[in-house]
Structures are given as structure tokens and as C-alpha cells.
Amino acid sequence: MGETMVTTKINGRETRVPIDTTALEAARSIGVEIPTLCYHPALVPYGACRLCLVEVKRPGHGGGRIVTSCTFHIREEGLEIDTHSERAQRDRKLVVELLLARCPNVELLQRLGKDLGIDKPRFTAQKQDENCILCGLCVRVCEELIGQSAISFTGRGPGREVSTPFLEPSEACIGCGACAFVCPTHAIEVQDLLQLRKLDKWGTSLQQRPCVRCGKFFAPEVELEKLSDRLELVKNWLQLCPECRREVAATDWIVGLRASPASPVRRG
Amino acid sequence: MDLTKVDEVVERNGADPSMLIAVLQEVQVEYNFLPKDALRRVACLLNIPPSRVYSVANFYRAFSLVPRGRHLIQICLGTACHVRGSDRILEQIERTLSVRAGGTTADQEFSLETVNCLGACALGPVVVLDGEYHGRMTVSKVESVLKPVRAAAAAANPAGGSAATGAPGQEADK
Numbered sequence: 001m002g003e004t005m006v007t008t009k010i011n012g013r014e015t016r017v018p019i020d021t022t023a024l025e026a027a028r029s030i031g032v033e034i035p036t037l038c039y040h041p042a043l044v045p046y047g048a049c050r051l052c053l054v055e056v057k058r059p060g061h062g063g064g065r066i067v068t069s070c071t072f073h074i075r076e077e078g079l080e081i082d083t084h085s086e087r088a089q090r091d092r093k094l095v096v097e098l099l100l101a102r103c104p105n106v107e108l109l110q111r112l113g114k115d116l117g118i119d120k121p122r123f124t125a126q127k128q129d130e131n132c133i134l135c136g137l138c139v140r141v142c143e144e145l146i147g148q149s150a151i152s153f154t155g156r157g158p159g160r161e162v163s164t165p166f167l168e169p170s171e172a173c174i175g176c177g178a179c180a181f182v183c184p185t186h187a188i189e190v191q192d193l194l195q196l197r198k199l200d201k202w203g204t205s206l207q208q209r210p211c212v213r214c215g216k217f218f219a220p221e222v223e224l225e226k227l228s229d230r231l232e233l234v235k236n237w238l239q240l241c242p243e244c245r246r247e248v249a250a251t252d253w254i255v256g257l258r259a260s261p262a263s264p265v266r267r268g
Numbered sequence: 269m270d271l272t273k274v275d276e277v278v279e280r281n282g283a284d285p286s287m288l289i290a291v292l293q294e295v296q297v298e299y300n301f302l303p304k305d306a307l308r309r310v311a312c313l314l315n316i317p318p319s320r321v322y323s324v325a326n327f328y329r330a331f332s333l334v335p336r337g338r339h340l341i342q343i344c345l346g347t348a349c350h351v352r353g354s355d356r357i358l359e360q361i362e363r364t365l366s367v368r369a370g371g372t373t374a375d376q377e378f379s380l381e382t383v384n385c386l387g388a389c390a391l392g393p394v395v396v397l398d399g400e401y402h403g404r405m406t407v408s409k410v411e412s413v414l415k416p417v418r419a420a421a422a423a424a425n426p427a428g429g430s431a432a433t434g435a436p437g438q439e440a441d442k
């Protein structure tokens with residue numbers, strides 16, 4: 001409300017968006033899909049993967065400029081954005097070829113490559129088993145949302161990788177698995193081995209809490225402690241595994257319905 | 269390990285996260301490298317996650333996470349120096365001191381590092397010994413540049429020569 005709006009043309013279609021909207025958000029808001037790898041709506045854009053390239057033109061200012069749409073903020077009137085111009089597509093193709101040279105066996109990249117018409121990548125892969133594309137989603141979710149900063153980028157150039165401090169099991173890791181959840185290439189594995197939750201990539205191995213109702217181990221103790229602090233949840237609630245929580249909630253609800261027949265939920 | 273020096277450095281610079289690099293530089297001067305415990309202490313005092321401190325310490329060539337020798341030799345392998353044969357000079361230094369690039373001699377006297385352009389290309393090939401620039405280096409000059417420091421080291425420590433360690437470089441180059 002009261003926001004300044006700007007008009008932009010996306011693939012020839014005029015649209016009005018609040019000033020400062022990113023080109024990516026603007027495009028998606030009108031149903032134009034731009035492929036991304038390092039973007040997540042819940043995290044600060046990072047511009048690492050370069051997949052979201054688009055061509056931006058200022059009418060009367062000659063040829064367009066290739067920018068990463070996830071970090072390009074629309075701040076002026078009348079920009080023309082072409083999400084799939086010849087140049088943008090050609091550059092995007094190169095990006096995927098380079099990513100494939102790093103991670104030849106990542107399915108998602110193979111699929112992207114196929115979509116872009118890459119039959120055979122021009123560059124030879126050095127390693128066959130690498131599956132981290134260094135998008136930084138895991139690092140960012142751990143820092144920005146979970147607030148633990150258990151992992152970070154280390155090294156530089158070809159030596160760049162995500163790791164725990166001093167390559168030792170991270171003391172800050174609570175085993176929440178958010179990193180694995182956001183990782184686009186499934187480079188991080190979470191294992192639940194009864195009473196232990198393990199994230200081998202970070203050397204994490206944590207004691208899990210058993211559900212007080214069914215006895216199933218369902219989440220690391222430290223994670224649940226953090227959660228109950230952060231979300232101000234009733235601690236008792238976190239004594240139950242998600243399935244039992246659902247059952248108990250459903251039972252409470254049904255019992256509650258019977259107790260108050262004037263409930264708005266009625267049949268037919 | 270005695271971490272009071274870390275506390276002093278932080279005291280001097282202020283416990284401000286934006287002072288991280290300055291603090292790390294001074295800590296490295298105190299300990300000659302960045303010991304793990306010192307980095308953990310810095311993280312704690314500046315209120316920065318250890319992962320971030322590690323990441324920064326790991327990023328810059330100027331920081332070392334492994335002990336360095338008393339003397340630091342840096343050889344430029346930048347383009348200008350490279351085309352004038354700095355790789356042969358590097359080999360010569362490695363042979364003379366029995367140490368690999370990125371490593372430290374067994375007697376802890378010399379660390380040998382490679383750098384990419386020191387901004388003194390006109391003088392190339394360039395070797396920097398303890399901060400002193402030696403331009404227009406040649407294979408035959410290696411001996412004379414190292415001699416004074418080696419002689420002083422030998423006088424101070426008559427038992428050991430500069431034997432090889434094959435020590436790794438930064439932890440990150442694994």
C-alpha cells in the first residue's frame with residue numbers, strides 16, 4: 001500500500017510491480033518461468049549460479065544488458081526485460097555447460113542441459129562424483145533462517161567448498177536438515193539411524209528424542225530445544241513425533257467438535 | 269595454549285565484528301600463524317560464528333592456518349614473472365632449502381610461498397624474503413639472496429640444517 005509502482009515490459013507484456021521488485025519476482029508474478037538454482041524465496045538473493053540470466057533493455061539506450069534476474073532490482077520506469085532472448089539463452093547454456101563440467105552426474109543439471117538443447121557439453125569433467133554446485137543455499141539457510149551458521153564456504157577458486165569450521169564436526173549444527181532440504185542437487189544426506197541423526201557431510205551425529213507416545217525417534221534433542229526456544233512452542237508438543245502430533249491434534253479436534261455441536265464445520 | 273595475546277589484540281581493536289581482518293592480521297603477527305584455538309577465541313570475542321572466522325582466515329593468502337617458519341620467502345609466479353622463468357627459480361629455491369612450495373623446512377626456519385603478481389612486474393622475476401624485494405632474480409642469484417639469512421640461522425641453531433618436511437600448505441589445499 002502506498003508503494004511506488006513501476007511499469008515494466010516482460011517478454012513484451014506490460015506489467016506493474018512495486019519499485020525494487022527483482023526481475024525474477026516480477027517475471028514469476030505473471031507466470032513467466034526463469035530457471036534458477038541458487039534462489040530461494042525465503043533467503044536473500046545471492047547471484048551465484050548465473051542460471052537466471054535475462055536481457056534488460058532501456059528503450060533508447062541501444063542493446064540490452066545481461067543481468068542475473070534474481071539480483072536485478074527494477075528501479076526505473078519502462079525497462080524491457082527479455083527472459084529468453086537469444087543472448088540470454090546462449091549465456092544460460094554456457095552456464096549449464098560449465099556446471100555440468102563440475103558436476104557431470106547431477107540429474108537436475110542433465111535435465112536443464114537437455115531443456116536447453118545441450119547434446120554433449122563442450123567441457124570435460126574433472127571429477128565424476130562432485131555434486132555440489134556451490135550455490136550457497138545450505139550456508140545461507142543455516143545462517144539466515146536457522147541462525148546456527150554451522151557451515152561456511154572455505155577456500156578459493158578451484159578449492160572452494162562448503163565445510164564446517166576446521167573441517168571438524170560442527171558444534172553449531174543442530175541436525176535440523178534444512179541444508180539438505182534446500183540443496184538443489186541432493187549433495188547433503190541426512191540419515192536417521194534410530195536414536196542417531198547423522199549428516200555425514202558435516203560430521204554431525206546427534207542423539208534423537210523418542211516420541212513419548214509411540215517411542216519412535218523423530219528429531220535431534222538439540223534441534224527440538226532450539227525450536228521450542230525459537231518458536232515458543234509448548235515443550236510438551238515437541239515430545240511427540242509428527243505422526244502422533246497429528247493424531248493427537250485430530251482426536252482433540254473431533255472430541256472438541258462433539259462437545260460443541262454448533263461448530264461451523266457441518267456436513268452437506 | 270596461551271590466548272592472552274588474542275585478548276590483547278581484540279582489546280586494542282575493539283570487539284567489533286567488522287574488525288575481524290585487522291584482528292586476524294595482528295593475531296598472526298603474535299603467533300606467526302593462526303592457531304585453531306586463537307581463531308575460536310576471536311570468534312567468541314567478536315561474536316562471529318566460528319564458521320565465518322574460519323572462512324575468512326581460509327580465504328586470504330596472507331593468512332596461514334599452519335605454523336610458518338621464522339623466515340618467509342615468497343616467489344611470484346604471476347604472468348610477467350612466469351614468462352621470465354620464475355618457475356625455474358622456484359625449483360632452485362625448493363632444491364636449495366629442501367622444501368616444497370607451500371611448505372616449511374623441518375627446522376622451522378623457512379616457509380616458501382608462491383604468490384601471483386606483487387605489482388612489481390617490471391622487476392620480475394621477483395622474490396620477497398622477509399618483506400624485502402629482490403628483483404630480476406635468476407637461478408644463480410638464489411644462493412646469494414638466501415645466504416645471509418641461512419648463515420644467521422645456522423649460527424643460531426648449529427645442530428639442524430634445512431631438511432625437508434613436505435609440509436602441506438593451507439589446510440584448505442587438501
Ligand code: SF4
Nearest residue numbers: 132133135136138183
Ligand atoms: S551442498 Fe547443495 S546447497 Fe550447499 S552449496 Fe552445494 S549444491 Fe548448494
Ligand code: FES
Nearest residue numbers: 047049050052070
Ligand atoms: S538464481 Fe539468480 S544467480 Fe542463481
Ligand code: FES
Nearest residue numbers: 344346349386388
Ligand atoms: S607478475 Fe610478478 S610482480 Fe607482477
